[in-house]
Amino acid sequence: MQVIVAKDYDELSRWAAEAVAAQILEKPDSVLGLATGGTPLGMYRELKRMHQEGKLDLARVKTFNLDEYIGLPADHPESYHHYMQENFFRHVNLPADQAHVPDGTAGDLAVECQRYEEMIQAAGSIDLQVLGIGANGHIGFNEPGTEFGAVTHVLSLDPRTIKANARFFGSEDQVPRQAISMGIKTIMKSRKIILLASGTDKAEAIMRTVTGPVTVDMPASILQLHPNVTLLVDKAAAAFLKLDGGQMSVNC
Numbered sequence: 024m025q026v027i028v029a030k031d032y033d034e035l036s037r038w039a040a041e042a043v044a045a046q047i048l049e050k051p052d053s054v055l056g057l058a059t060g061g062t063p064l065g066m067y068r069e070l071k072r073m074h075q076e077g078k079l080d081l082a083r084v085k086t087f088n089l090d091e092y093i094g095l096p097a098d099h100p101e102s103y104h105h106y107m108q109e110n111f112f113r114h115v116n117l118p119a120d121q122a123h124v125p126d127g128t129a130g131d132l133a134v135e136c137q138r139y140e141e142m143i144q145a146a147g148s149i150d151l152q153v154l155g156i157g158a159n160g161h162i163g164f165n166e167p168g169t170e171f172g173a174v175t176h177v178l179s180l181d182p183r184t185i186k187a188n189a190r191f192f193g194s195e196d197q198v199p200r201q202a203i204s205m206g207i208k209t210i211m212k213s214r215k216i217i218l219l220a221s222g223t224d225k226a227e228a229i230m231r232t233v234t235g236p237v238t239v240d241m242p243a244s245i246l247q248l249h250p251n252v253t254l255l256v257d258k259a260a261a262a263f264l265k266l267d268g269g270q271m272s273v274n275c
């Protein structure tokens with residue numbers, strides 16, 4: 024696991040966008056795993072800029088988002104479908120039928136989970152997965168306690184996540200209680216992973232991800248067992264790490 028510390032959120036966002044762009048340059052038909060939340064917004068802004076400057080071609084790329092709230096239709100302003108459309112998809116040349124987000128309104132959610140997982144595997148699984156992290160260590164919506172062997176599944180949001188995401192909905196009452204998420208096993212099959220974290224709220228989760236025991240109580244700690252993970256964090260999120268010149272390599 025490699026940890027790289029950016030001086031601030033803008034630098035972090037630029038580095039994340041450069042990592043995605045480099046992946047696409049190297050393999051124009053890359054399969055990308057994408058994240059939502061506040062943290063990757065700067066990365067999507069940078070990617071949009073690169074595309075507008077003619078430096079990024081997504082015509083052959085396929086994308087799979089990590090998760091979606093259950094019960095929110097695609098046009099709901101807080102659905103992850105809507106987030107992706109507004110913040111990324113509609114600004115770039117990614118063909119609509121190559122961009123995938125789980126359907127949180129599916130009649131049969133178990134069938135939807137299976138369909139989504141099979142689509143990812145049929146695409147050859149993910150080349151580069153972009154992750155955020157919850158303050159409680161969740162990745163995707165895999166909350167503390169989620170078994171590491173899970174593939175795409177339905178889960179209940181942790182009270183801490185409901186509280187954190189209330190800022191997008193106006194109040195805690197309006198935050199959906201359940202979501203569909205890629206499982207930890209799905210995420211771990213990705214060939215390369217970058218995890219982005221910004222702000223002091225994430226400092227403890229980052230420290231436990233990097234140096235703590237691998238435990239379901241801190242879902243992101245499983246990343247210690249993946250062969251190709253880079254944590255891109257800003258100084259605030261790195262506050263509890265002992266760093267050597269802004270970089271740290273941990274042999275797990």
Ligand code: GLP
Pocket residue numbers: 058059060061062063089090154155156157158162163164184188
């Ligand atoms: C959300 C998403 C995660 C995201 C995390 C952190 O609930 N399901 O994919 O990484 O929480 O979000 P933020 O970047 O807004 O702190």
